[in-house]
Amino acid sequence: MKKTWKKILCVVMAMVLVAGIASVLSACSQKVILVWGPDDHKEIYMEYLEKFAAEHEEELAGYKFNYAGSGDAGAYDAMATDPRSGAGVYTFANDQMANLRNLGALAVVSGANLTWSESNNIAAAVDATKLSDGKSYAYPLQADNGYYMYYNKAAFRGTAIWDENKKNVDGTMGDLKDGYTFREMYAALQAQTGTEGYAGHPVTTWNKGVVTWPMGDSWYDSGVFFAVGGDYNVAYDAKGKQTNADAWFGYTLPDGASGYRDGDFTIGKNAFECFKNSITLSNDSLAISPNYLYSDGSGFPLNDYITYYSDVNDAQHWGETPLAAAMCGTWKAKELQAAWGENYAATVLPVLENDAGQHFTMKNFAGYKHMGVNPQCSFVTSAPTDEAAARLNLLHELAQYLCGPEISVARYNKTGAGPANKQALEDPAVAADAALLALNAQYDRVCVYPEGYHGYEYEFDATENSDGTISYTRRLVEKKGGDPVGNGLGFRTQDSVPANYWTPIQNFANVLHQEIVDGKLDNFSESKIEQYLAQLQADIQAAAQ
Amino acid sequence: MRKISSLEYLSMSKANRAWYKFCSFFANLPAAIGRWFRSLPEKFGKLGAKIGGWFGGLWDALRYGNWKTRMSALIWGFGCFAYRQIGRGILYLAYEIIFVLFITLFGAQYLGKLGTLGTVQQIRDPDTDLVLVMGDNSFEILLYSMLTIAVLVFTVVVWILSIKNAYQNQLGYSIAKRAASGKDDIGQLLNHRFHLTILAFPSLTLVVFTIVPLMFMILVAFTNYNRNTLPPANLFTWVGFDNFAAVLTGQAKGLSGSQDAGRWSYTFWKILGWTLEWAVLATVTNLFLGMIVALLINKKSIKLKKMWRTFLVTVVAVPQFISLLLVSKMLNNAGIYNSILYNLGLPTVDWLHKSAPLAKFIIVVVNLWVGVPHTVLTCTGILMNIPDDLYEAAKIDGANPIKMFSKITLPYMMFVLGPSLITTFVGNINNFNIIFLLTGGSTGLADSRLATQAGDLDLLITWLYKLTVNGQQYDVASVLGILIFIVVAFFSLIVYSRIGSVKNEEDFQ
Incomplete structure (x- = not known):
């Protein structure tokens, strides 16, 4: 009996071994070109990949396409394991471009390919595919990442900031007036008459709709700093290693080891006041507007408000306050549209205001999604050099096909992804999308892009004062040839900064917010503000080292 | 700390006793650690003796073995063939051939570069980024070197086994006029050496999936393998104890990455x-x-x-x-x-x-x-x-x-x-x-x-x-x-x- 068991055990083990080896071998013999993209785009991509494969049967002999969802944000992590076994063509968010290039996973787009890219896509998106060496490293796929304001028309109709004769971005009449500020928005909501509320929602007597703005999330907060003239710069060496980072949120002067001087915090002070004035009622007190709602970057509690709208009869919702406006990006468009129905509208961000009443246009980061070609993928590198060149070209052709008008419209219809392709943007459905139109309007105000930052730097003019001290004025000048920022890795996208670069900004806004909530007016004295800003400046420089 | 007698200890109050115990624990700690370290040579000695004994058998075989036994050191399994132990002989010889092929075709190229972790940078066409020279892959060099070293160690064991086997055959033949046949071997593996049969595969997987990766990961601590040096587009290399110095003392220069x-x-x-x-x-x-x-x-x-x-x-x-x-x-x-x-x-x-x-x-x-x-x-x-x-x-x-x-x-x-x-x-x-x-x-x-x-x-x-x-x-x-x-x-x-x-x-x- 015992012996039988032993024999059976041996046979089973041998079978497992053989089966294991066999499966590994069969997996190796399959020749696959991987294509990576978001999970929810799988069906669309599979459809178009099959079409492409049918058109190029000869060149693709022995290979088949395999689509895997890596997510646009996860492309770098997935590629970092080994670019040779990674996707041949893949989508990614533009903040990963420098890192992907450093990995050798992005082929340069040049010659006829670049011509195609430039003639078929919107210029800002094509610009975003270029690193600071001026070369393009990807094809523009989506131009829809950024934030702007969604609002409920019913909440503002007939108020002081409402202009019935102004055209909304989607072409209908009636929109918020140009240059409305946060405080004007709050005042307009307070001025609403009647207690029945709007859109069938009850309104509490003291609060007639809230505006969510994610103050406390550095991605949004930086919009305030950009608005008042803050900036940052990151330099990389030829190997893609970060060598230097400067922040001009309270800006640095070229002299002195301390890096900044007392009294030179114009930018920071303006930012400080704009932050404060975006949530409080007046300059003299720190009373927070009841119409402002603290919301974090992950969409909390905005999501709850949207859920609230989706069930009109749910009056039990905490706060019982309707949502009047929300600052966020395209990812909430469909939900908000469903919630607000015909009152749904989108527009550019509000205007910021400092204590002196000076206005600043709020600017934000522009984000794009690109389609990259991986020159190290096995489909290319496993072939002899001359054939490899043809194969690399085929991948370029595929990338262009996947960025083309037809699939772009299909993608938009399925997921709401805003195309970068000119022809696709002319599609009637796309052209009428309020969210995309608002975004494009906001893009015109974008700070980082496309206003040509990577080619510029600050210069300081020194003038000697009568008392012997030196004061500086700052000028934006075009960068001269000279010292290059590496092999093109000095691209100034949002993620060209180290991850903990954001922490001080977030920290700053959180502390500020807390002080306002706690009503600590003492902390808003001149010297205290400077202390805050000096700390912020030091933290940013320390984090960026 | 002063040592006290049992009488003194017993005469102490409860609180004092507890305090004494507490203090003596920490006072004795260095001594206890010292004792453990002092016992190390003895432990290593015992281990060494065991390993040495095993190698001693090899020495005996080479010294007292006849020409057939000695020939086994070069052509593995020769001693088996000579005594009509065909099955074992084929296995030994096959292993030798596979090993030589493995080293020449696979192992040597990685092991040879282990010292530098590669020197050839990837070259790409500047206009199209077409990869012209793939370049060395530091990651693979390190990983496959570990695998090769594991194989080398195993090979030394098999080599000694083959020589000892030949020597045993030589001794056994002179007495019984017959060496163990393949049938005998299989019988043994299914009976009183069944543990070898059953443990062979798990041990193999243990080495390949646990020990080799573990070695690899320990060695990574001595390299500058990070997001700036990801292969194959970049090379990473040995940096000695720099990483340890940076983490422990903050003194090391040249730690890659953006942080001081x-x-x-x-x-x-x-x-x-x-x-x-x-x-x-x-x-x-x-x-x-x-x-x-x-x-x-x-x-x-x-x-x-x-x-x-x-x-x-x-x-x-x-x-x-x-x-x-x-x-x-x-x-x-x-x-x-x-x-x-x-x-x-x-x-x-x-x-x-x-x-x-x-x-x-x-x-x-x-x-x-x-x-x-x-x-x-x-x-x-x-x-x-x-x-x-x-x-x-x-x-x-x-x-x-x-x-x-x-x-x-x-x-x-x-x-x-x-x-x-x-x-x-x-x-x-x-x-x-x-x-x-x-x-x-x-x-x-x-x-x-x-x-x-x-x-x-x-x-x-x-x-x-x-x-x-x-x-x-x-x-x-x-x-x-x-x-x-x-x-x-x-x-x-x-x-x-x-x-x-x-x-x-x-x-x-």
Whole structure:
């Protein structure tokens, strides 16, 4: 009996071994070109990949396409394991471009390919595919990442900031007036008459709709700093290693080891006041507007408000306050549209205001999604050099096909992804999308892009004062040839900064917010503000080292 | 510390005795560690003798063997063929051929570059980025070198076996005129050497999937393998103890990555401090509270004992990560606690983001909720096992409840709980779940002096996770892994060798 068991055990083990080896071998013999993209785009991509494969049967002999969802944000992590076994063509968010290039996973787009890219896509998106060496490293796929304001028309109709004769971005009449500020928005909501509320929602007597703005999330907060003239710069060496980072949120002067001087915090002070004035009622007190709602970057509690709208009869919702406006990006468009129905509208961000009443246009980061070609993928590198060149070209052709008008419209219809392709943007459905139109309007105000930052730097003019001290004025000048920022890795996208670069900004806004909530007016004295800003400046420089 | 006699010890008051014991534990610690190190040569000696004995057999075979035996050293299995042991001979020879092919076609190219981890940079066409020269792949060089070294070690063993086998055949043939046949071998492998049959495959997988990767990961600590040097487009290389120096002292120059070395060491010591603080706090609070609850439930006057225990078991029955995610939602800015405060008209508290001390306090409290049931269950088991007659005898002798607890209950419990305390302590050092799922390792008020990926609530283990998964900072992560091992091993060995249940095993009962 015992012996039988032993024999059976041996046979089973041998079978497992053989089966294991066999499966590994069969997996190796399959020749696959991987294509990576978001999970929810799988069906669309599979459809178009099959079409492409049918058109190029000869060149693709022995290979088949395999689509895997890596997510646009996860492309770098997935590629970092080994670019040779990674996707041949893949989508990614533009903040990963420098890192992907450093990995050798992005082929340069040049010659006829670049011509195609430039003639078929919107210029800002094509610009975003270029690193600071001026070369393009990807094809523009989506131009829809950024934030702007969604609002409920019913909440503002007939108020002081409402202009019935102004055209909304989607072409209908009636929109918020140009240059409305946060405080004007709050005042307009307070001025609403009647207690029945709007859109069938009850309104509490003291609060007639809230505006969510994610103050406390550095991605949004930086919009305030950009608005008042803050900036940052990151330099990389030829190997893609970060060598230097400067922040001009309270800006640095070229002299002195301390890096900044007392009294030179114009930018920071303006930012400080704009932050404060975006949530409080007046300059003299720190009373927070009841119409402002603290919301974090992950969409909390905005999501709850949207859920609230989706069930009109749910009056039990905490706060019982309707949502009047929300600052966020395209990812909430469909939900908000469903919630607000015909009152749904989108527009550019509000205007910021400092204590002196000076206005600043709020600017934000522009984000794009690109389609990259991986020159190290096995489909290319496993072939002899001359054939490899043809194969690399085929991948370029595929990338262009996947960025083309037809699939772009299909993608938009399925997921709401805003195309970068000119022809696709002319599609009637796309052209009428309020969210995309608002975004494009906001893009015109974008700070980082496309206003040509990577080619510029600050210069300081020194003038000697009568008392012997030196004061500086700052000028934006075009960068001269000279010292290059590496092999093109000095691209100034949002993620060209180290991850903990954001922490001080977030920290700053959180502390500020807390002080306002706690009503600590003492902390808003001149010297205290400077202390805050000096700390912020030091933290940013320390984090960026 | 002055050594005292037993008489002196007995003449001391209770408090003094306890203090003396406490002090002598720490006073003896260096000596104990020293003793362990002094015993090392002896241990190594024994090990060496065993290995040496094995090689001795080889020496004998080469010295006293005939030409057939000696020939086996060159052509493996020659000694088997010569004595008509065809099956074994073929296996040995086949192994030799496969080995030579493996080394020449695969192993040598990697092993040869192990010293530099590659020197050929990838070359691409500047106009199209077409890869012209793939270049060396440091990652593969390191990994496959480890594999090759493992194969080499195994090969040496097989080589010696083949020579010894030939020698045995030579000796055996002169007596029995017959060497063991293939049939004999198979018979043996299925009977009294069945353990070899059954363990061969698991051992192989152990080497390939555990030992080789482990070696690889340890060696990464001595390289600059990080997000700036990811192969195959980049090369990484040996940097010696630079990473260790950066993490421990902040002194190393040339650590790649965007951060200066001082930042690494600042972060490491800060996080290590909190890790130990946390481990002690979590272990001690859980132990005491668990013990108190267990005693309460076990009190004779308490009704519905089973129900109380069931309640506690329910907490254990729900997977920990689900509980923790739920609690983190409850502690959210607008979670249930803040909703209650809000409805009562009280100011709300941002529990996990307001300040580090508050967040740490909350973590310890949540950990109590998650961990106490485990301690209670263990303690209950022990309490139920303490014979009642001990208490009865004590009662007759006039002992009060406090005396009974300190003389009977506590010693009993500590005897059993001692070893499990170590496990808990070590488990808490590496308590990934509670820190990561509850807080993500940071209050969000992070200190800008912290190195990349680190937060003010991170334990070493969560920082390591973030460094590898989000930061691709494999070099420093590997150093952290080694340091965590050292910390854990240090505490485990010291405490384990000093606790009563190990020293006086027979004392129990």
